[in-house]
Amino acid sequence: MHTSALVLFSGGQDSTTCLAHALQRYARVETIAFDYRQRHSVELDARLVVLREIRAQFPQWAPKLGQDHLLDLAVLGSVSETSLTRETAFRMESTGLPNTFVPGRNLLFLTLAAAVAYRRDLQVIVTGVCETDFSGYPDCRDDTMKAMQLALSLGMDKRFLIETPLMWIDKAATWAMAHDLGGQPLVDLVVEHTHTCYLGDRVHRHAWGYGCGECPACLLRAKGFAGYLTESTPA
Ligand code: ZN
Numbered sequence: 001m002h003t004s005a006l007v008l009f010s011g012g013q014d015s016t017t018c019l020a021h022a023l024q025r026y027a028r029v030e031t032i033a034f035d036y037r038q039r040h041s042v043e044l045d046a047r048l049v050v051l052r053e054i055r056a057q058f059p060q061w062a063p064k065l066g067q068d069h070l071l072d073l074a075v076l077g078s079v080s081e082t083s084l085t086r087e088t089a090f091r092m093e094s095t096g097l098p099n100t101f102v103p104g105r106n107l108l109f110l111t112l113a114a115a116v117a118y119r120r121d122l123q124v125i126v127t128g129v130c131e132t133d134f135s136g137y138p139d140c141r142d143d144t145m146k147a148m149q150l151a152l153s154l155g156m157d158k159r160f161l162i163e164t165p166l167m168w169i170d171k172a173a174t175w176a177m178a179h180d181l182g183g184q185p186l187v188d189l190v191v192e193h194t195h196t197c198y199l200g201d202r203v204h205r206h207a208w209g210y211g212c213g214e215c216p217a218c219l220l221r222a223k224g225f226a227g228y229l230t231e232s233t234p235a
Helices: 013-025 042-057 074-079 105-120 142-155 171-193 216-232
Strands: 004-008 028-035 065-072 124-126 161-163
Touching (some): 013 124, 028 042, 042 065, 105 124
Parallel strands (some): 004 028, 028 065
């Protein structure tokens, strides 16, 4: 029986939904994120606001929400040339992957998360990776997660479960999941306080939240929100 979890929590829509999922399910939940000198600190700022709002608005979850861990991962910026850490435009590479792909990033995140989970005696690692939408990042694949679960469990001689609540659902369903977990207050919290936009835009406010409205992350979020509204409105 699993009772404790560590959530990879970036302050975006997906990881906030995963955090709510974990708080609904486990008695003790901690959060972790990585500072790898992202182009914008907006997401890292957003996560503290989201944690504060969850504590304030969801008294049933607040007592379960424990320590937050922010690990310095500057080295990642120095090994990879990507548009997440450099001032370059977004484009598709000849590999078929967008240049937002940071090779090995999730593998590194999971390894460090497992080390923290080991130290904090947390059983489940929750991550918002998803095979359904958009990028096809190979380190978000279900097979990759299963392989990491095995490698980390063997390598640390501790049975970890890597849980991926969003793996097979699209963005519209992610909004619906937030609603199932925390009702309209959680949907409103996700809209207002989570951050997704690649350009770090917190100026332009849309029905689905803040963002430039044009980068791939904004387009995906907007499309998902529109789909969610359509599906959740009775015909
Ligand atoms: Zn954007």
